Amino acid sequence: MSNSGPEIEQLIQLLARLPGLGPRSARRAVLHLIKKKDQLMIPLSAALDRAVAAVVICEVCGNVDTRSPCGICSDPRRAESGLLIVVEDVADLWALERAGVGAVRYHVLGGVLSPLDGVGPEDLSLDALVSRAPQFSEVVLAVNATVEGQTTAHYITDRLAGTGVKVSRLAHGVPVGGELDYLDEGTLSQALKARTAL
Amino acid sequence: MSNSGPEIEQLIQLLARLPGLGPRSARRAVLHLIKKKDQLMIPLSAALDRAVAAVVICEVCGNVDTRSPCGICSDPRRAESGLLIVVEDVADLWALERAGVGAVRYHVLGGVLSPLDGVGPEDLSLDALVSRAPQFSEVVLAVNATVEGQTTAHYITDRLAGTGVKVSRLAHGVPVGGELDYLDEGTLSQALKARTAL
Numbered sequence: 001m002s003n004s005g006p007e008i009e010q011l012i013q014l015l016a017r018l019p020g021l022g023p024r025s026a027r028r029a030v031l032h033l034i035k036k037k038d039q040l041m042i043p044l045s046a047a048l049d050r051a052v053a054a055v056v057i058c059e060v061c062g063n064v065d066t067r068s069p070c071g072i073c074s075d076p077r078r079a080e081s082g083l084l085i086v087v088e089d090v091a092d093l094w095a096l097e098r099a100g101v102g103a104v105r106y107h108v109l110g111g112v113l114s115p116l117d118g119v120g121p122e123d124l125s126l127d128a129l130v131s132r133a134p135q136f137s138e139v140v141l142a143v144n145a146t147v148e149g150q151t152t153a154h155y156i157t158d159r160l161a162g163t164g165v166k167v168s169r170l171a172h173g174v175p176v177g178g179e180l181d182y183l184d185e186g187t188l189s190q191a192l193k194a195r196t197a198l
Numbered sequence: 199m200s201n202s203g204p205e206i207e208q209l210i211q212l213l214a215r216l217p218g219l220g221p222r223s224a225r226r227a228v229l230h231l232i233k234k235k236d237q238l239m240i241p242l243s244a245a246l247d248r249a250v251a252a253v254v255i256c257e258v259c260g261n262v263d264t265r266s267p268c269g270i271c272s273d274p275r276r277a278e279s280g281l282l283i284v285v286e287d288v289a290d291l292w293a294l295e296r297a298g299v300g301a302v303r304y305h306v307l308g309g310v311l312s313p314l315d316g317v318g319p320e321d322l323s324l325d326a327l328v329s330r331a332p333q334f335s336e337v338v339l340a341v342n343a344t345v346e347g348q349t350t351a352h353y354i355t356d357r358l359a360g361t362g363v364k365v366s367r368l369a370h371g372v373p374v375g376g377e378l379d380y381l382d383e384g385t386l387s388q389a390l391k392a393r394t395a396l
Contacts, residue, residue: 004261004262004263004264004269004292005252005253005263005264005265005269006264007245007248007249007252007253007264008249008252008253008262008263008264010245010248010249011242011245011246011248011249014238014241014242014245015242017238018227018230018231018238019223019226019227019230020218020219020223020226020227021218021219021227025217025218027289027292028217028218028289029216029217029218029219030249031262031287031288031289032216032217033216033249034249034253034262034288037250037253040212040215040216041246041249041250042250043212044209044212044213044246045243045246045247045250047205047208047209047212048209048239048242048243048246049243049247050205050208050209051205051206051208051209051228051231051232051239052235052239052240052243054203054205054206055203055205055206055232055235063202064202064206064229064232065202065203065206066202066203066204066205066206067203071202071203089229090229090232091225091226091229094202094225
């Protein structure tokens with residue numbers, strides 16, 4: 001665009017690459033930033049600088065933190081439950097932490113097996129998982145309930161079979177607060193099979 | 199959150215204040231930034247620093263640029279058409295520039311009259327508009343077709359009546375590529391009234 005400087009144009013282009021923002025919303029975001037220069041733009045710039053300097057990937061579990069091993073891996077109380085929860089992505093780890101699942105530890109795979117996208121076992125953090133698993137009493141596979149997620153779960157179960165560690169997966173069923181009418185047949189039949197006594 | 203450092207948490211909170219991003223999408227954006235640290239996070243941080251240092255508001259028209267008067271106000275070719283387009287916001291100016299409306303100049307009001315929100319004439323860039331207007335042959339009111347926009351248009355027309363400058367507004371009608379079936383009655387009746395001969 002000719003009507004704003006290259007600094008503004010470049011900021012729009014970079015913001016447009018964030019998930020959830022396109023070119024139009026990136027422009028709106030940049031205008032909002034410029035309008036709130038002191039309250040938002042300068043603090044955001046400083047926060048980004050600090051985060052760039054501080055962020056590291058935990059060498060044990062793959063979590064994102066400002067130290068490695070991360071806060072979860074270095075918290076001794078989290079070893080007591082003996083539960084290791086395997087997730088696809090750091091976002092899933094954060095979601096489980098927000099849900100308050102308790103004093104557990106995590107292992108971030110960094111994706112799922114997907115031959116179509118060229119993602120094989122060597123692209124995921126699987127060797128590290130197999131070597132960590134014997135330290136725990138149970139490995140819970142909290143991968144997404146997609147075809148790729150379930151394929152990955154089967155593969156991990158096979159890989160862990162030799163270690164003797166108990167392997168489980170998250171329950172399928174009716175979401176809390178969900179209405180039966182809106183659920184797919186697969187979920188409903190799984191929920192009926194796994195019904196619990198009252 | 200306990201599972202990520204304060205630097206990450208603060209970055210999420212600041213990004214969540216951008217229009218179009220909420221807490222959940224801000225978390226996704228931050229994870230995306232961390233994953234693409236070299237390709238996206240560090241360039242974004244540098245671009246924000248540069249924009250913070252460079253951005254100024256044009257003292258003539260209210261546009262956002264890296265110099266004041268802005269590129270539009272200091273371009274002599276834009277004086278020739280004699281058209282001054284009045285917009286509510288810099289985003290509207292950018293939209294008109296993208297549409298390639300030609301070599302015109304702009305005046306950014308900084309909002310619309312809205313007694314309910316406590317926005318009166320003194321909150322908008324109206325005195326500057328009245329003093330600029332006589333330099334132009336025509337003032338085009340390109341305010342939004344909302345109640346507040348139209349109220350503001352009437353107010354500006356009254357204010358400019360003494361200057362002798364011709365005042366016009368954007369045409370109402372069927373959007374190019376739009377389907378009649380999806381248009382409201384107000385637009386349709388305006389489009390019929392303002393029909394043009396073929």
